[in-house]
Amino acid sequence: MLKIQRRWIANSLPDRELIYALTYAYSELHRVCKDLATQMGSALDASVPHPTALDPSSNDVARVRFVKFAKPGIGRHTSVRMNQDPNYKAPPAFVALREALCLAPKPSSLADVVAMHAKLAQATFEQHGNHIPMLALYDKTWKQIDFMSTAFTDQSEKYLFWRNVADRAFYLKAFAMVWTSESWVRDISEGAQRPIHELPIIGEQLHVVGADASNGCEVVSWEIERSDGAGGPVLTRLSPDDPRQAGHFNFTKPVVAAMKMAHSSGAS
Structure with a gap:
C-alpha cells in the first residue's frame, strides 16, 4: 500500500522527487487549514510549521550540496525564519502609508500588486x-503567501537562490512573484568578452519587478542619484519607454515556469 501511494504521488508531479511531492501536499493542507481557521475567526497555532520551514532545498532532507571552485569545501543553501520584532515602532511615513493602503481597494491584478510594492519600495528607500x-509570492486570489529576503556574495549564489525560489513557488502553488531590489547598471558593450562583474558600472537603479503564471510582467524602476554633499540619495521615477529602463529580467523565467507547472491540470 505504501508503495502504491508513493508511486501515485510521484506520477502526479512529474520530474519531482517524493520529498518535493510531500512538501507540496503539506503546503496544500496548511493552506486549507489556515483558510478554514481564518473563516472561523481564528488562526493556526504558532507551533504548526509553515511549509517553507520544511523546504527541502534549505534542510538536509534533499541533501543538495554545492561546490564553488573559488572556495574550498562543500556548501548548501540555507533559509532562516525570523520573527517580527514586537518592539518595532514604524516611522510616521510608514504608518501613513499603511493607513492609505488599508483604505485602498484590494489588489486584483499583477499591475495592482506591483503598484502597491512600488509605493512601499519608494517609502522604504x-x-x-x-x-x-525582497521577494513576495502571491496566490491566484492575490493574497501574499510567502516573503523572503536574501544576500548574495557572488554571481553563483544568484543562480542558487532563484532555483530555490522556483521550488518554493511550485510547492506553495504561487501564481505571481514580486521582486524589489537595487541593482548596478553596467556598460554591456563588452559583455561577450568580459565577465559581468568586470563590466564598468555606469549607474544605479531601484526595481520592482512582477511576473505571473499567465506571462504577465510589470516593472517599476527609479534611477538612484547620489550627491557628493551631505544630502541622501534621490530617486527619479523612470517611464516604461525610458532608454535607461532595464530591458529583460531573465531571473523571473524559472519561477514563472514553476508557477505554470503548479497551475497546470496535472498539478491541480
Missing part, C-alpha cells in the same frame, strides 16, 4: 537611503 532585496 526615502526613509533609509537604501533597499535590501
Whole structure:
C-alpha cells in the first residue's frame, strides 16, 4: 500500500522527487487549514510549521550540496525564519502609508500588486537611503503567501537562490512573484568578452519587478542619484519607454515556469 501511494504521488508531479511531492501536499493542507481557521475567526497555532520551514532545498532532507571552485569545501543553501520584532515602532511615513493602503481597494491584478510594492519600495528607500532585496509570492486570489529576503556574495549564489525560489513557488502553488531590489547598471558593450562583474558600472537603479503564471510582467524602476554633499540619495521615477529602463529580467523565467507547472491540470 505504501508503495502504491508513493508511486501515485510521484506520477502526479512529474520530474519531482517524493520529498518535493510531500512538501507540496503539506503546503496544500496548511493552506486549507489556515483558510478554514481564518473563516472561523481564528488562526493556526504558532507551533504548526509553515511549509517553507520544511523546504527541502534549505534542510538536509534533499541533501543538495554545492561546490564553488573559488572556495574550498562543500556548501548548501540555507533559509532562516525570523520573527517580527514586537518592539518595532514604524516611522510616521510608514504608518501613513499603511493607513492609505488599508483604505485602498484590494489588489486584483499583477499591475495592482506591483503598484502597491512600488509605493512601499519608494517609502522604504526615502526613509533609509537604501533597499535590501525582497521577494513576495502571491496566490491566484492575490493574497501574499510567502516573503523572503536574501544576500548574495557572488554571481553563483544568484543562480542558487532563484532555483530555490522556483521550488518554493511550485510547492506553495504561487501564481505571481514580486521582486524589489537595487541593482548596478553596467556598460554591456563588452559583455561577450568580459565577465559581468568586470563590466564598468555606469549607474544605479531601484526595481520592482512582477511576473505571473499567465506571462504577465510589470516593472517599476527609479534611477538612484547620489550627491557628493551631505544630502541622501534621490530617486527619479523612470517611464516604461525610458532608454535607461532595464530591458529583460531573465531571473523571473524559472519561477514563472514553476508557477505554470503548479497551475497546470496535472498539478491541480
